[in-house]
Amino acid sequence: METFTGIPTAASGFYAELEDNNNRDWWLAHKDTYDDAVRRPLEALLDGLAPVFGPAKLFRPYRDVRFSPDKSPYKTAQGAFVSNHEGVGFYLQVSADGLLVGGGFHSSSPAQLARFRTAVDAPASGGALARIVETLSGSGFSVDGQELKNVPRGFPRDHPRGELLKHKTLSASMHLGQPEWMDTAHAKDEVARHWEQLRPLVDWTIRYAAP
Template sequence: MTFDGISPAATEFYARLEADNSKAFWTAHKTVYESQVRAPLEALADALEDEFGAIKLFRPYRDTRFAQDKSPYKTHQGAFGGPTTGVGYYLQLDADGLLAGGGFRSHSAEQVARYRAAVDDDTTGAQLAALVDRLRADGFDIEGDQVKTRPRGVPADHPRLDLMRNRSLMVFHRYGTPDWLATPQALDHVQATWRQVRPLAEWSAEHVGAA
């Protein structure tokens, strides 16, 4: 399967889904989702696999069992892959376009505890702080699912307090809808972004590990 780019029809599909998140719309336009969203992203994932490992596309259906929002379909298509659960590289397509990034999403309290212990350590914590500062300077958005107050036992003057408050750590580069998105060059841009993210993914794999 060859990756040829992502058509404007893909972002248009999500713009329309945001306006009408119904089974009727989905049924009528599922072929658009399959051909313009899922197929090109599967081809992109296949092209990235040799360097970054297997990339899995998420299901398009929302889990509404415990959510107040009962809309049945996700208004984006995400994909994730990496060395262990929740650690690695992320890709997303929605009405605003494409983004790519990575890091780790915590799947257990043990992962959060290991992360904070590594941040607290003067050696590994300083390594992470330098990685995050470099990625921020390179234009990445930093997200961390932060707790509102500092974790128990963490002093107010901790040198890495912001990082200690995180329960996860992800970085993203938001491309939007540049002209190259509809061409094979999109692969080059995602590869370049994931190579920038690789040191963070490797740090997370070593110090956070599996759930």
């Protein structure tokens, strides 16, 4: 295991150039930069955070272009998902814009969605989620996810938590940009601090609406 010393600023520079040169020849010519500035630092960071937050999946850098009109072969950001429960956990992304952290659940089966709506409807669990979301919003996180246009059938249109009931997935994220600690070992503590802010949302989902 490599010792984590920070995420090099070259990581953002790599993706800024990739946005203008998204082709195989450029990628192969700069693969060493991807390995040195993106892949290995993130692997070291995620290994260090795993005992507290769970195992990580570092997403492949290659796009699935089979059904997309955009045939650019490479993703213009490196993402990672950290979780002990399928589809529920913490997110980290590096791109030309710098760092982004997030957490929540990004997919739902019909059964999971039914559990989620039941929990949102219930005053105790639903009220707890509303307070979590309010706290995150007040702390600078953007709360989003896949949503219906209207409150789902079976619930009153004026439900006190109608906006939450519209959600099919629910997550919160924050763009951190390129803070001065990004290329230092302190980045591990900062990512952990933001993920701890997101833990109530993750824990609520695991308790009431796990897959």
